[in-house]
Amino acid sequence: MKHRVLRAFARLVFIALAAGAFWLLYTLPVPEFLPTLRVLSLAPASLAVTPPALPRAAALPDGTLTPVEQPPEEPEPVGPPGDIFVFMYHDLTEDLSQTSPWRTTVESMRSDLEQILAMGYEPLSLEEYLRGELRAGQDYFIVTFDDGYTTNLTLAEPLLREMGIPAALFVITGSTELPEHLTWDELVRLRDGGIFTIYSHTDSHMDAEGTADAVFLADVHTAWEKITEHLGEPEYKILSYPDGAYTYSSMVALAAEGYSLFAIQNRPWWYKEDNDLGIRILVRMNVAYEADMPYLVQFNRSRNGFGTVAAKLAAIEAARIAQEEAIRAARTAWRTRPAVPWPVG
Numbered sequence: 001m002k003h004r005v006l007r008a009f010a011r012l013v014f015i016a017l018a019a020g021a022f023w024l025l026y027t028l029p030v031p032e033f034l035p036t037l038r039v040l041s042l043a044p045a046s047l048a049v050t051p052p053a054l055p056r057a058a059a060l061p062d063g064t065l066t067p068v069e070q071p072p073e074e075p076e077p078v079g080p081p082g083d084i085f086v087f088m089y090h091d092l093t094e095d096l097s098q099t100s101p102w103r104t105t106v107e108s109m110r111s112d113l114e115q116i117l118a119m120g121y122e123p124l125s126l127e128e129y130l131r132g133e134l135r136a137g138q139d140y141f142i143v144t145f146d147d148g149y150t151t152n153l154t155l156a157e158p159l160l161r162e163m164g165i166p167a168a169l170f171v172i173t174g175s176t177e178l179p180e181h182l183t184w185d186e187l188v189r190l191r192d193g194g195i196f197t198i199y200s201h202t203d204s205h206m207d208a209e210g211t212a213d214a215v216f217l218a219d220v221h222t223a224w225e226k227i228t229e230h231l232g233e234p235e236y237k238i239l240s241y242p243d244g245a246y247t248y249s250s251m252v253a254l255a256a257e258g259y260s261l262f263a264i265q266n267r268p269w270w271y272k273e274d275n276d277l278g279i280r281i282l283v284r285m286n287v288a289y290e291a292d293m294p295y296l297v298q299f300n301r302s303r304n305g306f307g308t309v310a311a312k313l314a315a316i317e318a319a320r321i322a323q324e325e326a327i328r329a330a331r332t333a334w335r336t337r338p339a340v341p342w343p344v345g
């Protein structure tokens with residue numbers, strides 16, 4: 001009887017000592033002179049490699065097995081891209097004295113494109129943009145030309161072909177007989193080259209802001225008919241507004257007709273490409289002779305507040321890490337707080 005009481009008492013003392021030792025180990029800071037083992041970082045669960053589920057064969061009623069199904073292909077990561085920089089070019093020249101804000105040289109254009117490639121931007125076609133073929137966080141650039149100058153075929157196309165960069169041309173369909181402008185035959189050759197896709201820049205280069213909507217829309221319809229007649233029906237209905245002058249009401253009317261994209265020039269009040277009505281607007285940057293590409297790219301990036309969506313996600317991640325650090329610091333402060341003497345009483 002006495003032994004049993006002693007054993008029970010000894011067990012209680014042991015448990016109390018073990019708990020006390022555990023508490024001390026857990027709460028006391030590690031002295032500086034001892035080597036410490038630190039876990040620097042742990043991969044988040046989302047990065048852990050999960051082996052794909054093995055395909056399984058199922059038995060058919062006659063005892064044979066069904067063919068093993070292939071596991072589904074890993075989907076490409078989808079999500080918002082980074083920055084999208086849209087070049088707006090017009091005419092080209094090989095004569096330096098003829099350069100203007102709307103006329104650059106082949107070498108200057110090559111330099112623009114080499115610079116943006118060096119910044120990590122990838123070329124993107126308008127069609128890929130509309131199909132949403134964009135990788136999350138990736139920066140892209142789109143090359144566009146307005147009006148339809150002959151040099152688009154003679155100077156721009158060979159350069160773009162050499163560099164493997166697609167482009168879109170917005171042609172003034174009423175200007176194909178003018179000097180220095182592409183004829184319909186040349187536009188067919190340009191289209192058949194596979195580098196350019198061709199869309200509308202209205203029939204008469206009409207200023208939408210200075211025209212009644214009905215008149216402007218009629219001009220857009222004429223351009224669509226001419227393009228369809230000479231080049232076949234384009235895959236998408238896309239309009240580049242002449243001089244970037246657009247009206248909200250004409251966009252709404254054309255969107256109702258199936259227009260899926262409107263190209264304008266850089267303007268301060270339409271920065272959201274996807275606005276409340278779901279009208280997609282491409283804001284383009286005019287790139288003149290010897291343009292300051294780093295400045296233009298930075299200006300374009302600043303429209304988003306963050307440089308890229310990747311930068312935005314990085315900022316969110318940094319805020320999360322900072323919050324965790326703060327919680328850890330508060331816990332350390334609690335564990336290492338100065339001991340308060342027990343009141344003696």
Ligand SMILES: [Zn+2]
Binds near residue numbers: 147201243
């Ligand atoms: Zn134009």
